[in-house]
Amino acid sequence: MAILVVAEHDQHKLRPATLCVVTAAMRIGGEITLLVAGKDCSAVAQAAARVPGVKRVLHADAPHYEHGLAEDLAPLIVRAAASMTHVLAPATTFGKNVLPRVAALLDVAQISDVMRVESADTFVRPIYAGNALATVQSSDAIKVLTVRATGFDAAPDAGGNAAVEALEAAPPSGLSTFERQELTKSERPELTAAKIIVSGGRGVGSAENFKIIDALADRLGAAVGASRAAVDAGFVPNDYQVGQTGKIVAPDLYIAIGISGAIQHLAGMKDSKVIVAINKDPEAPIFEVADYGLVADLFQAVPELTAALDKPA
Amino acid sequence: MKILVPIKRVVDANVRVRVKSDRTGVELANIKMAMNPFCEIAVEEAIRLQEAGAAKEIVAVSVGGPQCQDILRTALAMGADRAILVETDGETQPLGVAKALQTIAAREKPDLIILGKQAIDDDNNQTGQMLAALLGWAQGTFASKVERAEGGLRVTREVDGGLETLMLKLPAVVTTDLRLNEPRYVKLPNIMKARKKPLEVLKAADLGVDLTPRLKVLKVDEPAARVGGIKVESVPDLVHRLRNEKKVI
Numbered sequence: 001m002a003i004l005v006v007a008e009h010d011q012h013k014l015r016p017a018t019l020c021v022v023t024a025a026m027r028i029g030g031e032i033t034l035l036v037a038g039k040d041c042s043a044v045a046q047a048a049a050r051v052p053g054v055k056r057v058l059h060a061d062a063p064h065y066e067h068g069l070a071e072d073l074a075p076l077i078v079r080a081a082a083s084m085t086h087v088l089a090p091a092t093t094f095g096k097n098v099l100p101r102v103a104a105l106l107d108v109a110q111i112s113d114v115m116r117v118e119s120a121d122t123f124v125r126p127i128y129a130g131n132a133l134a135t136v137q138s139s140d141a142i143k144v145l146t147v148r149a150t151g152f153d154a155a156p157d158a159g160g161n162a163a164v165e166a167l168e169a170a171p172p173s174g175l176s177t178f179e180r181q182e183l184t185k186s187e188r189p190e191l192t193a194a195k196i197i198v199s200g201g202r203g204v205g206s207a208e209n210f211k212i213i214d215a216l217a218d219r220l221g222a223a224v225g226a227s228r229a230a231v232d233a234g235f236v237p238n239d240y241q242v243g244q245t246g247k248i249v250a251p252d253l254y255i256a257i258g259i260s261g262a263i264q265h266l267a268g269m270k271d272s273k274v275i276v277a278i279n280k281d282p283e284a285p286i287f288e289v290a291d292y293g294l295v296a297d298l299f300q301a302v303p304e305l306t307a308a309l310d311k312p313a
Numbered sequence: 314m315k316i317l318v319p320i321k322r323v324v325d326a327n328v329r330v331r332v333k334s335d336r337t338g339v340e341l342a343n344i345k346m347a348m349n350p351f352c353e354i355a356v357e358e359a360i361r362l363q364e365a366g367a368a369k370e371i372v373a374v375s376v377g378g379p380q381c382q383d384i385l386r387t388a389l390a391m392g393a394d395r396a397i398l399v400e401t402d403g404e405t406q407p408l409g410v411a412k413a414l415q416t417i418a419a420r421e422k423p424d425l426i427i428l429g430k431q432a433i434d435d436d437n438n439q440t441g442q443m444l445a446a447l448l449g450w451a452q453g454t455f456a457s458k459v460e461r462a463e464g465g466l467r468v469t470r471e472v473d474g475g476l477e478t479l480m481l482k483l484p485a486v487v488t489t490d491l492r493l494n495e496p497r498y499v500k501l502p503n504i505m506k507a508r509k510k511p512l513e514v515l516k517a518a519d520l521g522v523d524l525t526p527r528l529k530v531l532k533v534d535e536p537a538a539r540v541g542g543i544k545v546e547s548v549p550d551l552v553h554r555l556r557n558e559k560k561v562i
């Protein structure tokens with residue numbers, strides 16, 4: 001088995017999801033090659049070489065790889081995949097964008113959002129917003145998978161010593177160009193890597209009111225998430241959305257505040273270890289998945305909770 | 314500009330699906346079906362481009378069983394000009410669907426193809442990207458804003474860190490995210506009018522497209538149910554339990 005893992009990074013560091021994909025690759029078993037494509041990203045290639053279990057790092061460096069454009073990356077990945085049995089990438093917006101393009105160029109199916117590896121050709125993935133789990137088998141020569149980070153622990157990021165090889169860049173496709181990005185700036189941990197997440201929904205009522213969610217999150221060192229309704233209403237940016245069509249998270253503690261618990265929201269957080277729900281409606285479906293439910297007005301309960309955490313146990 | 318809008322018929326977003334007892338799939342008998350929500354957004358976006366004078370013709374297309382005619386009629390009632398059904402009785406998977414759409418694109422020669430980013434049944438999020446690959450076109454996935462611009466199409470995308478804006482050369486493929494627009498409600502007179510709009514049925518077999526599924530579903534299981542928890546009485550009670558029972562804070 002020869003497995004190519006497409007690394008996601010920001011030209012400086014590997015994204016944590018990449019390390020979860022390496023663990024998935026180890027479950028499949030075989031020789032693991034990490035592909036690092038970017039602009040002036042040799043630091044990432046070096047970091048990739050230190051991940052234990054990685055045999056080889058392919059490093060492609062060119063200006064047109066800086067923004068992960070699918071039209072440019074896909075042909076490069078296809079070239080690197082020629083001698084591989086598997087191609088893996090994280091099921092992030094990066095991986096979801098580029099990998100199906102790779103699969104189609106290879107004329108193979110893609111298996112999206114793999115959460116469990118059963119064998120080298122059989123994988124478990126959620127369908128219907130996670131209301132069912134499908135075990136699927138691929139007979140394609142090259143298996144192309146996106147991997148759900150919450151299904152696999154992160155591989156360690158030190159201890160390995162892989163060889164780094166330069167991979168020649170392909171010419172730019174000229175099909176698309178990057179213009180700009182507006183990234184949400186935050187001192188808080190990244191949503192998909194946080195141990196604790198405090199999420200607010202429509203019940204929070206306004207962007208202004210989200211400050212009470214932020215205050216609790218900061219007290220806990222937590223990331224802040226949101227339901228689609230809260231994002232659509234403009235309380236918080238789009239990248240806060242947790243759910244079927246937003247981010248999939250599985251922290252140690254998820255606190256859902258003013259969130260009703262629609263199936264599409266549950267799809268993104270029901271694998272959290274401990275779930276707390278604060279909602280004034282005792283019938284809200286979120287209570288069906290919550291370990292601890294507090295029926296209360298959030299405007300009272302949340303500041304009280306933040307204050308209570310300051311008191312010694 | 315001519316726009317092709319591929320759409321899919323799926324279980325209605327409000328239905329809570331159940332896994333069949335023989336574990337071969339989910340129960341679909343007597344279940345309400347509808348156009349995939351992301352596909353509705355795609356149809357709406359095409360109509361808005363047409364209303365803004367940026368598009369001349371909108372062709373809706375679906376790949377699936379004869380029942381897909383109902384969602385095509387819905388697309389026509391929303392404002393699409395014509396519809397095409399690529400009819401097949403078998404299971405459809407993204408690569409096969411992308412190939413069928415490639416042949417339709419070769420016939421119709423659209424400047425833009427807008428599709429939903431994912432279907433809420435199999436949650437694959439693949440077809441648009443695969444179609445762009447097969448056609449060798451630019452792709453703008455997870456779009457929350459689409460503008461006609463000098464030299465192509467400007468697409469704002471929802472990405473994990475926030476938003477990203479790309480310029481795409483036309484022809485291009487765009488896939489829709491939830492915040493691109495809010496689809497209109499279909500009015501009764503438009504439903505009547507849609508009955509007279511052309512809907513062409515082509516057999517997948519006649520197009521010579523290989524729709525054979527590449528993936529075999531071995532079984533479908535119910536996810537492990539979360540054991541229901543308890544209601545706590547007060548904030549101090551909650552803090553006590555989080556600290557001492559679960560030790561998560």
Ligand SMILES: Cc1cc2nc3c(=O)[nH]c(=O)nc-3n(C[C@H](O)[C@H](O)[C@H](O)COP(=O)(O)OP(=O)(O)OC[C@H]3O[C@@H](n4cnc5c(N)ncnc54)[C@H](O)[C@@H]3O)c2cc1C
Nearest residue numbers: 201202203227228229243244245246258259260265280298
């Ligand atoms: C195709 C599709 C994809 C979707 N994807 C997602 C997704 O990825 N993520 C997602 O979250 N949703 C998604 N949705 C939307 C989802 O169906 C729900 O509409 C959404 O999750 C509701 O958000 P909410 O719980 O914040 O709002 P509501 O359902 O309106 O719930 C608000 C809750 O706040 C409570 N509340 C109000 N005031 C107070 C107060 N003062 N104190 C305490 N509690 C209060 C209410 O009792 C209520 O339970 C999707 C929908 C579709 C159709």
